[in-house]
Amino acid sequence: MAAGSCPALAQNPLTGKAAAETTTVPDHLGDIVITARRRPELLQRTPVSVVAFTAADLEARSATNLRALQNFVPNLTFAPSQNVGEAAANVFIRGIGQEDFGVGAEGGVAFHLDGVYLPRSLGLLMDLVDTDRIEVLRGPQGTLYGKDAIGGVINLISKMPQPDRDRRANAILGSYGRADLRFMVNEPLSDRLFLRLAVGIVNRRGYLRRLPPLAPLALVELANGRPINLHSEGDDHGQGGRLQLRWLINGTLTADLSLDASRKRERQGPNHIDLILPNSGDVGALNALIRKGELPGPEITNALAPADLLESYAGGNNFTNQEFWGGSVVVTKQLAANTLKFIAAYRALRSHVGTDDDGLYFDLAGSDFEVTQHQVSGELQFNGVSGRLNYTAGLFGFTERPKLLPSHSITDVFYTCGCGYPPDDIPILTADPRQLRVKNLASYVQGTYQLTKRLSATLGARYSHERKALEGSSYMVDANFRPTNIVLATGKATHNWNSLTYRADVQYRAMRDVMAYASIARGYKSGGFNVRGEAGLPNMGFAPFDPETALTYEVGLRSEWLHQKLQLNATLFDTEYRDIQLRQQTLVEGEFTTLIENAARARIRGAEVELSALVSKGLILKAAYGHLEPRYLDVGQVRDLTLDSRFERTPRDSFAVSMNYERPVGSGKIELHGDYSYRSKEQFQILPAINDQSGYGLIGARVAFRPTDDRWSIALFGTNLADKRYRTAGRGTLLEQAGFAYSSVGMPRQLGVQLTTAF
Numbered sequence: 001m002a003a004g005s006c007p008a009l010a011q012n013p014l015t016g017k018a019a020a021e022t023t024t025v026p027d028h029l030g031d032i033v034i035t036a037r038r039r040p041e042l043l044q045r046t047p048v049s050v051v052a053f054t055a056a057d058l059e060a061r062s063a064t065n066l067r068a069l070q071n072f073v074p075n076l077t078f079a080p081s082q083n084v085g086e087a088a089a090n091v092f093i094r095g096i097g098q099e100d101f102g103v104g105a106e107g108g109v110a111f112h113l114d115g116v117y118l119p120r121s122l123g124l125l126m127d128l129v130d131t132d133r134i135e136v137l138r139g140p141q142g143t144l145y146g147k148d149a150i151g152g153v154i155n156l157i158s159k160m161p162q163p164d165r166d167r168r169a170n171a172i173l174g175s176y177g178r179a180d181l182r183f184m185v186n187e188p189l190s191d192r193l194f195l196r197l198a199v200g201i202v203n204r205r206g207y208l209r210r211l212p213p214l215a216p217l218a219l220v221e222l223a224n225g226r227p228i229n230l231h232s233e234g235d236d237h238g239q240g241g242r243l244q245l246r247w248l249i250n251g252t253l254t255a256d257l258s259l260d261a262s263r264k265r266e267r268q269g270p271n272h273i274d275l276i277l278p279n280s281g282d283v284g285a286l287n288a289l290i291r292k293g294e295l296p297g298p299e300i301t302n303a304l305a306p307a308d309l310l311e312s313y314a315g316g317n318n319f320t321n322q323e324f325w326g327g328s329v330v331v332t333k334q335l336a337a338n339t340l341k342f343i344a345a346y347r348a349l350r351s352h353v354g355t356d357d358d359g360l361y362f363d364l365a366g367s368d369f370e371v372t373q374h375q376v377s378g379e380l381q382f383n384g385v386s387g388r389l390n391y392t393a394g395l396f397g398f399t400e401r402p403k404l405l406p407s408h409s410i411t412d413v414f415y416t417c418g419c420g421y422p423p424d425d426i427p428i429l430t431a432d433p434r435q436l437r438v439k440n441l442a443s444y445v446q447g448t449y450q451l452t453k454r455l456s457a458t459l460g461a462r463y464s465h466e467r468k469a470l471e472g473s474s475y476m477v478d479a480n481f482r483p484t485n486i487v488l489a490t491g492k493a494t495h496n497w498n499s500l501t502y503r504a505d506v507q508y509r510a511m512r513d514v515m516a517y518a519s520i521a522r523g524y525k526s527g528g529f530n531v532r533g534e535a536g537l538p539n540m541g542f543a544p545f546d547p548e549t550a551l552t553y554e555v556g557l558r559s560e561w562l563h564q565k566l567q568l569n570a571t572l573f574d575t576e577y578r579d580i581q582l583r584q585q586t587l588v589e590g591e592f593t594t595l596i597e598n599a600a601r602a603r604i605r606g607a608e609v610e611l612s613a614l615v616s617k618g619l620i621l622k623a624a625y626g627h628l629e630p631r632y633l634d635v636g637q638v639r640d641l642t643l644d645s646r647f648e649r650t651p652r653d654s655f656a657v658s659m660n661y662e663r664p665v666g667s668g669k670i671e672l673h674g675d676y677s678y679r680s681k682e683q684f685q686i687l688p689a690i691n692d693q694s695g696y697g698l699i700g701a702r703v704a705f706r707p708t709d710d711r712w713s714i715a716l717f718g719t720n721l722a723d724k725r726y727r728t729a730g731r732g733t734l735l736e737q738a739g740f741a742y743s744s745v746g747m748p749r750q751l752g753v754q755l756t757t758a759f
Contacts, residue, residue, distance in 0.1 A: 025618040025662045025669060028564040034135050036155070037446075038144050038392050039339075039383045044558045047458070047507050047517035049138040049571045049608055051624070055131055055159070060660060060673040062702055062717040062752075064172070064180065064202070066134075066156075067125050071677040071698055073136050074608055074626025074654040078154075079728040080125065080744045082684060083367055085269015086234070087320045087353045089124035090729060093138050094575065095604045095630045095650040096151030096525075096550060099685070100583060103371060103402040103436050104470070104531030108548070110141065110149035113156050114258060116328055116345040117147065119400060119438075120373055123324050123349055126262065129240055130184050130198035132159040138608065139552045139573060140523025142501025143460035146396065146442050150523035150550045160256070161194035161246040162186050167759045174752025178204040178236075192248040199241040206232030207748055208270035208310050210318075213361035219296035220315070224363050225416035228315040229356075234270035234745070239263050252334040261325040267318045270745040272309050273359025274691040274732065276302045282364045283739025285421075286413065294419040295362070304360060309725040309745045315361040317354030317368055324349045338384035348374045357731075359742055363413045375400035391447035392460075398440040404531075406431035406475065406483040431483035434472040434531050441465045446503065454509045458519075461502040466526055469494040470542055474535040491533060491540030497547055499524045513560035522551045525581070532594040541588060546598050551576045565614040575604040577630075582638050582686055585734065599636035602647075605629045618662040625655040638686070646683045651695075653680040668707035671715075675700045684743070689732030691743045696726045704754075712757040723749040 032043040032052050043052055051073050053063075061072060066089075070078040081088040081101045088101035097108040101121045111118045118124070134156055141149040165187060172180040182200040189195055210230045213220045221227055240262030247255045278287055278301050289295045304313045326347030333340040351371045358364040381394040414421045415429060446460025470493045476486035505519030525548040533540035556571040580600035588595060606628040613621050630647040658675035678697040683689075699722050704715035725748070732741030 025664060026614070026620070027617050029560070029567055029612055029614055029620070032133070034133070035157070036135055036137050036153075038381060038394075039390075044513070044560060044567065044569075045515060046558075047505050047515070047519060047556065048141075049554070049556060049573070051136045051138075051610070053134045055133065058128065058131060058134070060671070060702060061658070061675060062700060062719055062754075063128070065125060065127050069134070069136065069154075070679075072624070072656045072658075072675070074624050074656065075138060075606060075628060076136060076626075076654075077649045077651075077682075078125075079649075080269050081121065082729045082731050082744070083357065084320075084353045084355060085271060085729075085744050086125055086266065087123070087269065087322065087351060088121040090649055091121070091124065091154070092649040093136070093152035094573070094606060095628055095647045096548075096575075096577065097649060098525075099648060102531055103373075103404045103434055104528045106148050106526040106528060108148065108151040108525050110145050110147065110153045111156075112145070112153060114158050114328065115330070115343050115379070116326070116347065117145075117377060117398065118347065119148065119375065120349060120371075120402065122351045122371060122373075123262075123264075123322055126324075127200055127202055127238055127240060129182060129200040129242060130159050130196075132157045138571075139554060139575075140501070140503075140521040140550050142521060142523035143444055143446050143462045143503045144392065144394075146444065146462050146464050146501065147398065147440055147466075148525050150525040150548055158242060158244070158258070159184075159196070159198075161196035161244050163188050163191070163194055168756060169759055170754065170756045172752050172754045174204075175750045176205040176207055176235075178750070178752060194246045196244040196246075197241070199239075201239050202236050204236040206235035206267050206270070208233040208272065208312055208745060210315065211306070211311055211313050213313065213315060214298055214304070215296040215361065220361050223295055223413055223417040224316070224361075228361060229318045230315065231267050231318055233267050233312065233314075233318060234747075235267050237264065237266050254332045256330040256332075257327070258330075259327040262323070264320060264322040266320045268320055268353070268355040270310070271314065271355065271357060271359060271742055272312055272727075272745050273305045273314075273740055273742045274730070275735070275741045276300060276305050277735060277739050278302070280735070281737045281739030282358075286362060286364065289417075289419050295413070295417060300360060300362070305740075309727070310748060312359045313361055314356040314359045316356030316358075316363050317366045318356060319352075319354045321352045322350065335384075338382065341381040341383075343377075343379045343381070345377050346375070348372070357742055358738075358740055360740075363416070364740075365738065370405040371402060372405065373400060373402040388450040389447050390450075391445065393445040394443070396440070396442040396444070398438075400438045402436050402438075404432070404434040406433045429477050429481070430474045430488060430535065431477055432472065432474050432532075432535075434470065436529075436531065437469040439467045440526075456507045458503065458505045458507070460504075461500065464499045464501070464524070466497045466499070467494070468526075468528060470529045470531060472531070472533060472540055472542065474540065489535035489540050491542045493529050493539065493542040493544060495527065495529070495544040497527045499547060499549075513564075515558045516556065517558075518553075518555045520551070520553050522549065524549050528581075528596070530594065530596050534588075534591045534593040536591045537589060537593065541591070541593055541595075545581055545596050546579055548581055548598070549578045551578075567610070567612040569608075569610040571608045573604075573606055577602040577604055582636075582641070584638055584686070586639060597636065597638075599638045600632055600641070601634040602630055602632045604631075604647075620660045621658070622660075623655065623657045626653070628652050640687055645686070646688065648683055648686050651680040651682045653695075654678065665705070668705055671702075671704040671706065673700075673702040684727075684730040685733050687733045689730060689741060690735065691727060691730040691732045691741050693727040693730070696724055698722075698724060710758075712755070714756075715754045717752055717754060719750045720747060721749060
């Protein structure tokens with residue numbers, strides 16, 4: 001959780017320096033130890049483009065959910081999904097990612113929780129509970145991480161059980177009825193067995209208000225066949241916890257057990273209708289029925305697209321129910337200068353989401369889908385040192401079964417009102433379960449050889465084999481929208497893919513605190529099937545598509561100056577992006593379907609710069625900037641896509657600046673923080689739309705007091721202080737067909753107070 005830091009008593013394992021007391025005002029920039037390359041290293045000595053946030057960094061930014069990452073990491077998008085809002089995440093790094101949340105979609109950015117790979121985008125916008133640090137690795141990480149690490153990796157690392165007793169509670173009260181409670185207990189059960197328990201409870205009302213319908217309420221409910229739902233959207237209600245045990249079996253053998261679970265019971269993510277075309281698509285058909293007197297008026301016009309992004313006339317589905325749970329066992333054996341580690345894990349999720357996408361009190365479009373997923377993974381890692389060679393090798397096995405269950409309901413006013421469908425638009429209402437089986441096996445090795453005192457070289461490779469099997473069917477539904485036993489179609493598909501990914505780099509330490517490197521790295525994103533399919537297509541249209549690949553050339557500088565008072569890091573990269581999996585809605589053999597093809601090839605060039613400066617004792621200024629220049633080189637047969645088209649979810653410019661100031665005051669110290677982040681224009685889909693987001697900036701601030709003994713702290717904070725209205729996702733490219741465009745909306749201004757105490 002974003003709680004007050006525990007007293008730091010241990011030494012930095014790489015520098016041997018004792019950590020400072022939390023109330024000591026720093027006189028130099030600190031060292032951050034990361035495990036981006038599967039072994040402890042100083043951030044400044046790692047030849048990868050990495051941004052790392054410690055627990056203190058997250059607390060200073062009032063970041064208690066992963067969605068905040070995109071505000072502070074240039075060239076990263078970590079935002080809600082287009083269709084299901086807060087239920088799933090869109091994650092892109094350097095223009096590479098995945099905007100689809102379906103069971104057949106693979107992420108372009110690999111997400112790891114304490115070393116365990118999480119493949120589904122559902123639930124990734126998780127609350128932070130007892131977090132030690134977050135590492136964002138930019139660029140392909142195909143050797144040590146492999147599967148779906150084509151754009152980069154996000155590592156979420158929890159705090160581990162410690163030999164000293166510590167108990168902390170953290171409470172936040174804030175805007176929109178926010179009331180969060182997080183607590184942690186670290187208890188030594190013996191001199192070799194330590195327990196750590198962390199629990200978080202979050203509560204906040206929604207911030208997008210649903211307005212009552214303009215038509216008579218009773219008549220609207222009669223037409224829709226259900227009551228109008230006027231609950232606000234975008235609330236936050238969840239509980240989560242983690243139990244950890246660390247057993248020091250002997251001086252060289254350690255076992256770590258972790259069990260965690262979380263639960264969400266929320267309304268849908270905030271969804272705003274941005275534009276209505278009264279005579280187009282389903283809206284035009286709806287207005288035709290209103291003019292005939294078969295549905296209550298007035299007619300639907302653009303007046304039902306409120307000017308305020310925090311208002312909506314939606315009245316349909318409005319819920320997000322999710323559970324996530326899992327456990328892992330990590331056994332670590334020290335063998336002289338070598339380390340052998342085995343990680344075994346099981347994870348599962350269940351997600352049921354119902355949304356009203358059209359933003360109208362009549363049901364035209366919505367989502368109601370339920371997904372379950374189970375996964376088992378195992379990894380054997382060996383880290384060693386032999387003379388000048390530092391190496392890592394491993395074996396990885398992974399299997400999962402994501403399943404889309406039959407929908408419980410279908411929202412469609414044309415069906416429920418008994419008015420009849422528009423001419424030439426009579427759909428067959430169906431439920432469409434899907435089940436996918438995935439198996440991934442891989443082996444990898446990477447070594448760094450010290451050629452001279454200043455020069456070293458790294459070479460690594462990974463070979464992956466993946467097999468996927470898909471089964472699907474389409475059932476008729478009854479008058480209550482429940483699946484019947486009438487099967488319209490079934491389909492099956494299997495496919496195997498093999499991938500070789502690699503990395504090579506050279507590092508030159510020009511001075512003690514100045515390192516330059518050049519690297520080449522290849523990554524891949526898994527292939528798959530057109531899982532949605534259509535009943536009228538052969539084998540339901542379950543055609544395979546191949547993996548994406550990215551080959552990145554990168555040069556970087558990592559430097560410290562003025563006795564660790566100034567850090568300057570810079571990275572330039574050039575990526576060859578091939579076999580891009582593009583999703584479009586199109587006609588296939590006369591059937592309108594969602595089709596994913598390896599339809600494009602592109603080149604992405606860019607830069608990242610990070611600067612940290614200790615201006616005076618206690619005052620630290622930081623700045624980070626990212627720039628991207630993506631360009632399509634081939635677009636295949638994708639309709640309306642050209643070589644000049646922009647990339648989706650890829651602002652060309654993004655930057656963040658922050659200030660931290662600490663000053664002793666009486667029996668403690670005061671901490672001041674301020675930050676500003678900016679993202680340039682963002683296109684939400686592969687084609688431009690009326691509701692793409694123009695550039696915007698967000699302001700945050702925090703003031704805290706912490707006594708010398710660090711037994712408690714109190715802070716006042718604010719995020720989005722200018723109360724900027726902005727969109728985080730949107731759909732508007734099928735405007736003529738649907739008759740409307742809609743978007744997800746970012747959080748408005750939030751003010752709060754946070755109290756942390758030991759007990």
